[in-house]
Amino acid sequence: MPNRSTALVQSLTTLLTPERLAPYKAAASGDTDRALDLYEWNGRISAAVFEDLGYLEVVLRNACHHQLHIWHQARGGSDPWYLDPVFTAASQEDIRKARQRATRAGRTELPGRVVAELMFGFWRFLHARSYEATLWTPCLRLAFPHLQPRRRQTVYTRLDHLNTLRNRIAHHEPVHGVRIAGTGLDVAGLHAEMLEVLGWIDPVVENWVRARSAVPALLTDRP
Secondary structure, eight states: OOOOOHHHHHHHHHHHOHHHHHHHHHHTTTOHHHHHHHHHHHHHHHHHHHHHHHHHHHHHHHHHHHHHHHHHHHTTOOSOGGGSTTSOHHHHHHHHHHHHHHTGGGOOOOHHHHHHHSOHHHHHHTTSGGGIIIIITTTGGGGOTTOSSOOHHHHHHHHHHHHHHHHHHHTTOOOOSSSBTTTTBOHHHHHHHHHHHHHHHOHHHHHHHHHHOSHHHHHHTOO
16 A cells, blocks of 8 residues: 555545545545555556557457448448448448548548447447448448458447446546446456457457456456
8 A cells, every 4th residue: 555645535535525535435435545445546557548549449349440440332322431321320420520530620531530430339320230231231230341241240249348437447446346337347347348349359369468467467466
C-alpha cells in the first residue's frame, strides 16, 4: 500500500468526490486507503485494457473496410463504400460526421481518413440484425474467416459487450466490479472476449496481442 499523507488522502477524497469513490469504498469494506489502492489499480487495468482494445478497433475496422470496399465495387460502385445507399439514417449521420472530421483544416477526403474517424459503436451497429441481409451475409461475415459457424449474432454480442467496456473506460468509470452491467462479465471475461474476436479475424494478431498484454499480470495484482 502506498504511503499517503493525511493531506493527500483528504485532497483525493475531496477532488475525486465521495460519489466517485463510493463503489471503491464499498469494495474495500469502507477502508479509504484500500479504496484508493483499488482506484489506482482501476486506472492501470483500464489503461492496459484500452491499449488492447485499440488494437482490436484498428484491426476490426480495417478488416471490415476491406470487405466493404470489395462488396461495393461488385455492386458497381465507383465512389467510397460509405456512400452506398444501403446505410440507415443513423449510420449515414455517423458517416457524415466522420467525413467532416476527416476533412478538417482543408484536408483532402480519403477513405482511410474517414474510416479512422468512424467510432467503435458504428462498427458494432453494422453487425446488428438490421444489416443481416444487406451487409452481413454478402460481405461482413468474410471479415471473420476463423469464426465457425459464422453467425452475425455471435459477433454483434461480443462487439456490444466490448463497446460497453470501452465507453466505461473512456469515461473513467470503475471496471473493477465482479460484473459490468450490460455484459454479465468481469473485466477478465471481457478481455478474453476481445482476444476471441481478434482470433476470428486473424489468430496471428490475436497471439501477438495476447503475448504483449499487461492485463493478465495486473489482474493477478488486484488489491
